[in-house]
Amino acid sequence: MAQIEKRTAKSGTRWRVKWRTGGGRDGQWNVETFDFQVDAKRFKALVDANGNHRPTPQQLAEHGFVELLPAGVAAAPAPEPAAAVLTFRAYAEEWLGTLVKPHPETVRKYRERLEKHVFPRLGDRPIAEITRREMREWQQGLRDAGLSAKTIANIRGESVVPVFKAACRPGEDGEPAVRTANPMDGLPLPEGPRAERDILESPDEARLFLEAAYAVDPEAADLLLCKLSTGLRWGEVSALPPRAVNVVRGTVSIVQVLRKVNRRWVVEPKPKTKQGYREVPLTAAVARMVAERCAAASRDPGRQFVFVAPRGNHWRYEDFYTDRWVKIRDLAREKGLPRRMTMHGLRHSLLTLLATEGVDLAALRTMAGHASVTTTMNVYVHATRRHHEPVRQIVGSFLCVDELTTAGGRPTRMAARVVQAPVDS
Template sequence: MKWRTGGSGPWDGEQFDRNGDAKRFKALVEAHDHYRPPAEQLVEHGFGYLVPGHAPAPEEPTVMTFREYALSWLETLTKPSVETKRKYRERLEKHVFPTLGDLPIDKITRRVMREWQTALLATGLSRKTIANIRGESVFPIFRASCRPGEGEEPPLRSYNPLDGLALPDGPRFERDILETPEDAAILLTAAYEVDPEAADLILTALATGLRWGEVAALTPEAVRPHAGTVEVRQVLRKVNRRRCTPARLLPSMMSGESE
C-alpha cells in the first residue's frame, strides 16, 4: 500500500500479507491526511508490529477442554448411526464429563485416567461397561487429539493416556450356566409359571442360540414347529431408549433358517 505524504509529498508505503489489512491501513492513512498514523493509533488498530521497538503482547494460547474437543469430535463422525452417536454422547455426559469435562485436554495425565476408571468401578459399573465407555468414545477422542488438525494445526496431545492403561480389577462373578437338560427344565417350568409368553421367548432363545433382539422380533410365520426351524429376517432396535419396529436385515446379513 503506497501513498504520498500529505497527499503530494514523498512516497511512503507498507507491505501486507493480507488485502484486508492493507485496506484498513489505507483508511487510517487517509484519516490522518495521508500522513503515517501515530504510534498509538497503529497499536490501537492492530498494527503495533509496525512501530519500532514495540513488543506486542503475546497471544494467550487457546485452551480446549475435554468436553469441547469431545463434542467437536462427535460431530465429525460419519459411520455411526444417529442412535449410536446419541448413545456415545449420553455415556460421555453421564460417566466422563463430570470428571474430565472441564479439564484442558492437553493436561489430562495417565494418573487422572486411572483414578477416573477406579471411580467408575466404585459406582458399581462393571469392568465390561467401563471397557465399552473407554473403547467406544474416550480412547478414540484421545487418539484423535494426537493427530494434526484439518488445517495442519499441531496436535493437542503427544500421547494417548489410555494407551497401555489396564482396566481396574473388579469383583469376579461366576456365570449361571445351564449344564444339563434337568437344569433347563427347572428354569423353563418356573418361567411358564410366571409368564407363559416370556417363557416362549426363553425357550426359543435356549433352543436356537439367537440373540435377544432376534428372538423378540420373530413373527409367528417365522417359527415353523412342524419343520423344527426358525427363520430370522429382522431384529428389534432401540431408538431413543425405546424399542422400535423391527428393522429388516440386509440379504447379506440374513441367517436363513436355523435348526
C-alpha cells in the same frame, strides 16, 4: 452414589437428587429438587464426581446451577479460557460431530456417557494436558462409584479412547495433532470381582427351566424356548417378524430389532451392526412351534410379531421381566434348578453348549452375531463340569492305578501296574 427419584404431584413431575455426605451409611442425607430430569442427571454426576459431597460454589456456577448457590455468595464470572486452550469437552463434541457410520442412537449413547461419566471430571481439562495418572484415577473413581468393570470398559472403549486416538492424529486440514500420545495406552482396567454368569449346564437343568416356564405362561415360554435354542438377544427375539422365518429351511433371520430410545421401546429396521444380519438354524421342535405362530399371525392382519404380549404388541422388557421372568426363575429354583438365571444367561448357555460340543469358531461367532470371535469366547463361553468325567477316565487310564481297601473302606495300599520297557542286552 447419589440417587434420582421421580416425584409426581398436582403441580407436575419433578426430580429429586438424594445422597449421603461422603457416601457412607452414617453420612447426612442431602436433597436437591429439579424441574427437569436432564438437570437432575447433570447435578447427580457432579455429586458423584465430588465423592458424594455437595459441589463447590465454583462448580455450581461453572455448570449452570447458579440458583443453588448459598445465600450471599455471588456467582463469579467464569474465566474466559485462552484461545489456544482446547478442553476435552470441546474436542469430544467436535469428534462426535464427525462420526458418520454409527447409528444415531449409538451416537446419542456416546454423548450420554460422556455427559454422565466423563465431562464432570475431565470436561474442562485441556485435552493436551490430561495424564495417564488422571485417567487411572478417573477409572478408579467410576469403580468406587459402583460401576462394573464391563460398564467401565464400554465407556472407555466407545467414548474415551476414540477421542484420544483422534487427538493424536493430524487435523482434517493438516493441522498438527493435539496430543503426542494416548494416555489410555497400556492403562489396565481397575481391578474388581468378575461375577460368573449362571448358565444351564445340562439337559436336566434345561428341562427344569422349561417346565417352570410353561407352568407359568406357555406364551412367554415359547419366547424363552426360542431364545434358548437360538441364542438371540432380547431385542432380536422380541421383535422377530413372521417374514423372518423360513419354514422350509427351518431358520430365522435377523432383520430388525427392538431397542430402547429415550425411555421408549421402538422397532429399528436393522440390527446394530452388520454382523447382526444372520440366519440362525432351529431344531425341528422349535421350528414347528415358530411355524405355528407364524400361521396364527397370517390369520391376524394386525399381528406384526412372532411372539406377542397379551395386548397383541411386542413384549417390553420391563413388563416381561416383572410379570413373567421373575415368576419363572423363582419356580425353577423351587423345582431344584441350582442357579439364579438371567434372561441374557440363556444366550450364554447356548454359546457355551455349542463351544463345548466342538462347533467351529467361525460358526460360533456367526451364531452370536459378534464382530470378533474373541468376544464370543472371552465373554459368552463359560467353564462347565461336563468335562469332569472324561478327565477322570483319561487320567485313571493313564495312571493305571488299582485301589485296595479294607472292609472299612479306607485305602491300605496303592498298587500301580507299571509297564516296563525292555532292557537292551
